[in-house]
Amino acid sequence: MRxxxxxxxxxxxxxxxxxxxxxxxxxxxxxxxxxxxxxxxxRMSANGEFVRFAGTPGYIVSQPLVDAVNCxxxxxxxxxxxxxxxxxxxxxxxxxxxxxxxxMLSWHIKSTTKGADGLYxxxxxxxxxxxxxxxxDVSDIRRYIKLGPLGQAFASPERVVLLIDxxxxxxxxxxxxxxxxxxxxxxxxxxxxxxxxxxxxPVVLITSNNEKELPDAFLRRCVFHxxxxxxxxxMRRIVAVHHPHLDATLLDQVLLKFYWLREQSEFRKKPSTxxxxxxxxxxxxxxxxxxxxxxxxxFLGALLKKEQDVDALGRYDQRGxxxxxxxxxxxxxxxx
Numbered sequence: 262m263r264x265x266x267x268x269x270x271x272x273x274x275x276x277x278x279x280x281x282x283x284x285x286x287x288x289x290x291x292x293x294x295x296x297x298x299x300x301x302x303x304r305m306s307a308n309g310e311f312v313r314f315a316g317t318p319g320y321i322v323s324q325p326l327v328d329a330v331n332c333x334x335x336x337x338x339x340x341x342x343x344x345x346x347x348x349x350x351x352x353x354x355x356x357x358x359x360x361x362x363x364x365m366l367s368w369h370i371k372s373t374t375k376g377a378d379g380l381y382x383x384x385x386x387x388x389x390x391x392x393x394x395x396x397x398d399v400s401d402i403r404r405y406i407k408l409g410p411l412g413q414a415f416a417s418p419e420r421v422v423l424l425i426d427x428x429x430x431x432x433x434x435x436x437x438x439x440x441x442x443x444x445x446x447x448x449x450x451x452x453x454x455x456x457x458x459x460x461x462x463p464v465v466l467i468t469s470n471n472e473k474e475l476p477d478a479f480l481r482r483c484v485f486h487x488x489x490x491x492x493x494x495x496m497r498r499i500v501a502v503h504h505p506h507l508d509a510t511l512l513d514q515v516l517l518k519f520y521w522l523r524e525q526s527e528f529r530k531k532p533s534t535x536x537x538x539x540x541x542x543x544x545x546x547x548x549x550x551x552x553x554x555x556x557x558x559x560f561l562g563a564l565l566k567k568e569q570d571v572d573a574l575g576r577y578d579q580r581g582x583x584x585x586x587x588x589x590x591x592x593x594x595x596x597x
Contacts (some may be wrong), residue, residue: 428469
């Protein structure tokens, strides 16, 4: 036939196998969820239709972050969050759970955490004690299997939000140990020869402070978002959530000094959003006025956490340096 594409398969090679009906249904479901991202009214229903996260009154989110959360929900993949410490990565999981009406589970990673810890723990010590002192049926091994946060998320009858916090604290192989479980949402309990399969795929949020590089194979399985540090306009909205009745003049001076501190190139650790919120709380309790703040930055310990940074600011004062009075002094990026 004219215009037909010739079949160049080697002789005897069968045509590619057609995807299974289950795979086609899953692909259609993902496409529907992706299309629903653009629909602000979309919600999750019991049959797995798309849920759209739009933030909560207690957590101000940028539009790119909202899109990243919804993309992860649509693709049913973990959302990997990076950003400066104190930018709200960990807190986001709780507000995603609140916004979607789901239960939240947390797995806080330490330097000694192993991948298996999140699945289950076999309490051999308790079983040994029971066998010695006769306080239980030691033949039933299931009594000594304790599911970890990831195992609980898989075993949950309803969909949950799972936070895996500070994944970069563990050793380099930790993310690789979770590849199969995050992909297939299932794991085996060796001691009982049982398999736990997720009834509902959890919404997984993973945070990292960039202390270690994460493996490419792990990154490939995630949706990624870097939380940019808030600009002054967004920061005003964030502060309003925590200090709703803050005087506008005082807020302006607070943010002016805060962003000026962040612009100091000598500082080893820039003050974060959470530290700003704490600092404002101290200022309010101490009755600091905008006039006092114009000439002096009190309670520096709430903002600067490195002695080198405190010393650098002290040297600036000794050289006769002056604090900014107007946003224009911070440069064109901060023109108000």
